[in-house]
Amino acid sequence: MSEQAEHSTGGVYSSKGKEYARDTRYLPTRLKRAVAPGEDAVAIEPGRYRLIAARACPWANRAIIDRRLLGLEDALSLGLPGPTHDADSWTFDLDPGGVDPVLGIHKLKDAYLARDPQYPRGITVPAIVDTTTGAVVTNDFAQITLDFATEWKDFHRPGAPDLYPEALRDEMDQVMRRVYTEINNGVYRCGFAGTQESYDAAYDRLFAALDWVEERLTTRRYLMGEHITEADVRLFTTLVRFDAVYHNHFKTNRNKLIEMPALWGYARDLFQTPGFGDTVDFEQIKQHYYVVHSDLNPLQIVPKGPDLSGWLTDHDRGSLGGSPFGDGTPPGPVRPAERAPHTILES
Structure with a gap:
């Protein structure tokens, strides 16, 4: 590397x-x-x-x-x-x-x-x-x-969500550990594999874990049930980069995120929730991976795609019940000085 x-x-x-x-x-x-x-x-x-x-x-x-x-x-x-x-x-x-x-x-x-x-x-x-x-x-x-x-x-602000609820911590820790080792780090394990054998093994591990969360999210709105937790934050930051970067740049190309119904709906649900998508800058994400990783992309050409409009489409995840903030409230508008320069969300 x-x-x-x-x-x-x-x-x-x-x-x-x-x-x-x-x-x-x-x-x-x-x-x-x-x-x-x-x-x-x-x-x-x-x-x-x-x-x-x-x-x-x-x-x-x-x-x-x-x-x-x-x-x-x-x-x-x-x-x-x-x-x-x-x-x-x-x-x-x-x-x-x-x-x-x-x-x-x-x-x-x-x-x-x-x-x-x-x-x-x-x-x-x-x-x-x-x-x-x-x-x-x-x-x-x-x-x-x-x-x-x-x-x-x-x-914390009034109405802030409990992102690490005590009653769920034992299970949450196990879920977050698997998300980290198999998905968050799994895409890197594919992208920076040094041999065909290590890449093949990493690829299989990654998609086995993505299939696991796809199944888990088919019947529940969020990873831990009815409300967002830290587990969702940790999964989201990999999912939001998957089609724009990892699918091509890291060769994680069995399928795209948009081809996994539960995960794609879940990712859009989070993206459209205040605090998630309004922190995301796809242009900066692409510039980072495709320019800095010059060993993987020697010409440092940054792709123009993919089409991002799908992130704003209906997801129908509300039909599973639950609510993102439980008894709390969403955060207010992003402060102007902290607004992502290339956000695809409306002000």
Whole structure:
């Protein structure tokens, strides 16, 4: 894998069998409501921390969605790197002068080096940065969003959904684990397979899992039943990229998302739910994968398609019952400064 791809995906090839293996050694520090003595955590302070999360990245897109669903905009500011980056770091190309207006840096790498001058691993998003020190606190993407749902509750908006309900956590953890290993990471395992054998095995694993969620979603509106949870956020960010990128770029081409009735209806249902589709920028997504992964796409030509109008069509998922926010309410309109530049949704 190229060095660019390593920074893009947070993964590296294993040396055994040339299979794709994601480097999951993240900065383990957590942001918490209360910190015990000796715990590797810092106390949450509204306004002190900044979420750096590129719209192009599926792992970062999760954090953007959760922040919006829960109404954390006032407590946690948002910095948005551009969709492409060099081999060294994600960069703030979308900001005036190419500099993040709060952190004052061009490269996210500077915030990692402020934490550890010898930081040895990939410069990944999402990352939460302490604005008082300029240093990354954590880049543990899975824990970041679970903590948004639990540790940041004091700063949730009125009517925010419970994305990690206690009564469902045991089953949710199992579902999310399978979604992560087989689907979220499964598309990368196909795309960066180093041999025909490893690709074939990855392909079979991916579509076995997609068939599993297709069956699960045939009789229930959301992964955990009647309301959206963190499990849906995690599946959505892969589904929304599937036809636009993964089907072609990562050779996940048994079928398209639009050819799986339950999954396609489910994905449209979520896309049209406030907090999901309004965080998605298909142009940035395509630019990222087709430009940064130059080992897979040497000419860096970005496809014009696919036709995106289907995302706005009726899905009839309401016939399964349930409601996205349960007893809560949808988030309000996207703040103008945070509106996705190429959204296909109306204002």
